[in-house]
Amino acid sequence: MSQPAPIPTSASTPAPAPAPVPTERLHLAMPPQHSSPEEARRHRKERLAAALRLFGRMGFEEGVAGHITARDPEFTDCCWVNPFGVPFGHITVSDLILVNQDGQVLEGRHHVNQAAFVVHSRVHAARPDVVAVAHSHTTYGRALSALAEPLDPITQDACAFYEDHALLDRCTGVTVDEEEGARIASALGPHKAVILRNHGLLTVGDSVDAAAWWFLQMERACEIQLAAKAAGNPVLIDHKSAVATREQLGGDLVAWINYQPLYTGITRDEPGLLT
Template sequence: MPGPTPPPPLPTDRLQFAMPPMHGSVEEERRYRKERLAGALRIFGRLGFEDGVSGHITARDPEFSDCFWVNPFGLPFRHVTVSDLVLANSDGQVVDGRYHVNQAAFTVHAQVHAARPDVVAVAHCHSVHGRALAALGEVIEPITQESCAFYEDVALYDAYTGVAVDAEEGRRVAEVLGSRKALVLRNHGLLTVGDSVDAAAWWFLSMERSSQVQLTAKAAGRPVLIDHRMASATREQLGGDLVAWINYQPLWQDITRSEPELLS
């Protein structure tokens, strides 16, 4: 005998699906970017990306486009709240906030923001696997579905000149990055950008994991590369900032539900 008739599918407009919000005012957008920045910093802290006072995520202010919100110098990522964030101008001078900023790191961020008006956020930390990949002078290779998101969209800054302390060094980094979303700084670490804090943070997370997979695979043998056609097609599917934003949302929900005080 035939079984019971299954219920009909629900209309798709009744199902929830997160998309980047539209903002009604500059103030609303500023608050949104600051909340996402504080959340991203806490996630990076959870994952051990912090190394002393090294590491930054910056978010362009929606009104003052040459000013950027950034984590306070010396404050642990895991403790950052929205009210702790610092606004600095392109010269690294604090214009709003209670803390100093890391001038050496901010030099690079400011130049990347200046060269890329499409970029809202820049992420750079001294993560373990990113540094290991950087020590080899390698970029992400198309050996997994996730790594294909970086195919022909990551560059190598093939130099090490010590701690970046001048604008010229930052401009060289920005020039090598070009229009790409990611950069391997040789003997240093990873840098990613995005049209939202969520996207830049996701690309850094994904790039760090891809670095780990690549290093592990090469330690075990010879990875099989995905061919150019399929790697390019996969990048077109997975490599956009909107996809990165969507991928990041479970992390955002987790951090805000478990640590809601970050929004204060």
């Protein structure tokens, strides 16, 4: 008598793979479009409060130093900024203040940091394409600034800044006059970032998310460069490859996309910041 045919097993006849999900059903976060200035304003303020909380969580706060500004979408010569003396880790949307180019508080219940007004107002005035400006006195940013040297293309991530950041090779000190703010804006030029000698880092972007991401990445790049040079002689990425990498990674949209996990994390962990 013949033996029955063996029953196929999953090992011998693997199940067919699921059909691909149609592309139009896949979700990809992109910058939102707003139907009104009020909606855009609320969005920028939420992103600003979240970025300040992230900076606080990452130890970017040094006393009352450090500030992030966001241009108002309607009154474009005015900016929202963190109030003087309020810890980054306590900032909420309702704490933010609106300041004009004369340094006057138009909305809010706190004073403005004079350095924030002087530096940021000059940068915003010189760069109408910029929505947000970030500056703080971070450890590695200050360390590299003390060497008065730019970022080298020694990692893929650092290439985002290749030929797209500047060095203000003079000590700015405490910036409390408009001439100094104008010098910083001039040194920044068309770039996304500037290293202020003996001072720290400043980054800009066409969104709060982009400016914050560039600051985070620049601080990390400073840390890596200092560590690499302390260990030996870093190998530079060649010019052609560095430029090609910058073209892939150095745009504000790429920065916005990279920043989204951080925004999602901080707002889920600390939803009170949105009040």
